[in-house]
Amino acid sequence: MTSTVTERTERARNIVASMRVKQDPVPRPPGPNGLKAMWTMMAGRRAPHEFFGALAARHQPVVHVALGAEHVHILFSPEAIWDVFVTNGRHTRKSLGLQLTRPLLGDGLLTADGATHLRHRRAIQPLFHNKRIEGYIADMTAAADLTSGSWSDGTVIDVAHAMSELTLDVIGRTIFGLNLRAEAQDMAQALNTVLEGFARGIGPLASPLSRVPTAQRRREIQAIEELDAIVGQMIAQRTRDIGDGYVGSDLLTMMLTSTDDAGEASFTAEEVRDEAMTLVLAGHETTALTLTWAWHLLATNPQWRAWLTEEVDALAEPPSTADHLRQLPRTYAVVAESMRLHPPAWIIGRWLDTDLRVAGWDLPRGSVVLASQYAMHRDPRFWSDAHAFRPDRWLTGEGTFDERAPRVPRGVWFPFGFGTRRCIGEHFAWTEAVVLLATLARRWELDVQVPADPPMMSAITLRPDVPMPTVVRSR
Numbered sequence: 001m002t003s004t005v006t007e008r009t010e011r012a013r014n015i016v017a018s019m020r021v022k023q024d025p026v027p028r029p030p031g032p033n034g035l036k037a038m039w040t041m042m043a044g045r046r047a048p049h050e051f052f053g054a055l056a057a058r059h060q061p062v063v064h065v066a067l068g069a070e071h072v073h074i075l076f077s078p079e080a081i082w083d084v085f086v087t088n089g090r091h092t093r094k095s096l097g098l099q100l101t102r103p104l105l106g107d108g109l110l111t112a113d114g115a116t117h118l119r120h121r122r123a124i125q126p127l128f129h130n131k132r133i134e135g136y137i138a139d140m141t142a143a144a145d146l147t148s149g150s151w152s153d154g155t156v157i158d159v160a161h162a163m164s165e166l167t168l169d170v171i172g173r174t175i176f177g178l179n180l181r182a183e184a185q186d187m188a189q190a191l192n193t194v195l196e197g198f199a200r201g202i203g204p205l206a207s208p209l210s211r212v213p214t215a216q217r218r219r220e221i222q223a224i225e226e227l228d229a230i231v232g233q234m235i236a237q238r239t240r241d242i243g244d245g246y247v248g249s250d251l252l253t254m255m256l257t258s259t260d261d262a263g264e265a266s267f268t269a270e271e272v273r274d275e276a277m278t279l280v281l282a283g284h285e286t287t288a289l290t291l292t293w294a295w296h297l298l299a300t301n302p303q304w305r306a307w308l309t310e311e312v313d314a315l316a317e318p319p320s321t322a323d324h325l326r327q328l329p330r331t332y333a334v335v336a337e338s339m340r341l342h343p344p345a346w347i348i349g350r351w352l353d354t355d356l357r358v359a360g361w362d363l364p365r366g367s368v369v370l371a372s373q374y375a376m377h378r379d380p381r382f383w384s385d386a387h388a389f390r391p392d393r394w395l396t397g398e399g400t401f402d403e404r405a406p407r408v409p410r411g412v413w414f415p416f417g418f419g420t421r422r423c424i425g426e427h428f429a430w431t432e433a434v435v436l437l438a439t440l441a442r443r444w445e446l447d448v449q450v451p452a453d454p455p456m457m458s459a460i461t462l463r464p465d466v467p468m469p470t471v472v473r474s475r
């Protein structure tokens, strides 16, 4: 038996309560008045990333915002970001915002801290070794071919849905050894409802932990239960398979069969559930967003689309090996530029577990520190033509792709986070995004019919909050 949504919510409330420690009054960095900040964030809920962008324009290394009892510090100095997230990473915990995801994710890799996090990270890491990822490339191409086969010239699709279905298929085949394509629609709908709740969670209503039984709250709980049921079925199926003699090296087989030195199961049913939920969600939603924005940017910048097409057409066959990927520097560059302008993880936070001097200010234990990929990836102090889609900034003089090519200081470019909490799926995501984009771009042009800056939903990820109608054109 695993826990219910109510039980996980109660645990999350207790954790949040334990993080609300009394902080002595100390001088805090300058920032907007708390009420005004709160109001602006609530009013601009569909674009709080713009709120952070506006704060960045004040050119302060750190801005303080008092949100209720919370002292939040937003860092705009790359040195300060590096100092907190990397150098002092071990003195921090995941921030309050992420605790709101516990009713859904439980104590999985994304939310766990300390010894639990380390034990799980070590156990799961082998699934993401370079050699394993090379072995996933053929599965990724096969999934893209299935999507390709379902399109015909002139078909209108919703590109966000299509990319989400495709990346769910990929994570299913590779990490879980299961076919999840059939679950895509139910999962997308439920996830949407849950993420709306998280978006509302920014602010005093904190919907995911709310005790007020509004209709919206009931819908959120039901949506989490639906996701629980899907993940529960995945685990039940794999448990049956193992009983029938199945031998595999996927996440579930690994977690369900692993034993410690005393021969006891290494992971409880709850731990298996939490990691499965974390990897199925973290492992597909972010890459789907990267691809959705890549198609959008290519559609609105036809000269760069032609630049990309020239490269993918030069491949003799769809990319299916690591060697093929080395021939796709422009595709990597488009993926990088998509994540620069529209980082799927747009803000990350830490809770200080010790008093810490940050950007010249002595912040007491319990302070919250945020760094926004959205703000730093578009900061004109570090990027030329910061708001323009210019994928060639990622290429070296020799035409190879290099994340260091734009020569920005460390602490400015961090789509996958930092240090020991850096994304476990980073290499997987690069490989996947490049394989899927190149495979589809060889056959199709996607005409995304959405204006340049659609309304956004800023929850854990930054996602368009409108349908994304797209005409697919055969090439």
Ligand code: HEM
Pocket (backbone or CB within 6 Å): 109, 110, 121, 171, 175, 278, 279, 282, 283, 284, 286, 287, 290, 339, 343, 344, 345, 348, 349, 414, 415, 416, 417, 418, 420, 421, 422, 423, 424, 425, 426, 428, 429
């Ligand atoms: C473009 C795609 C992706 C982006 C932009 C992204 C971004 C991130 C970021 C920023 C973090 C750190 C969060 C923090 O420090 O609070 C993170 C962590 C994580 N990501 Fe990703 N991710 C992507 C794809 C994936 C994929 C494909 C998987 C799995 C298959 C994955 C699984 C995870 C997990 C499990 C963590 C927690 C790691 C830990 O703390 O040990 N992500 N991701």
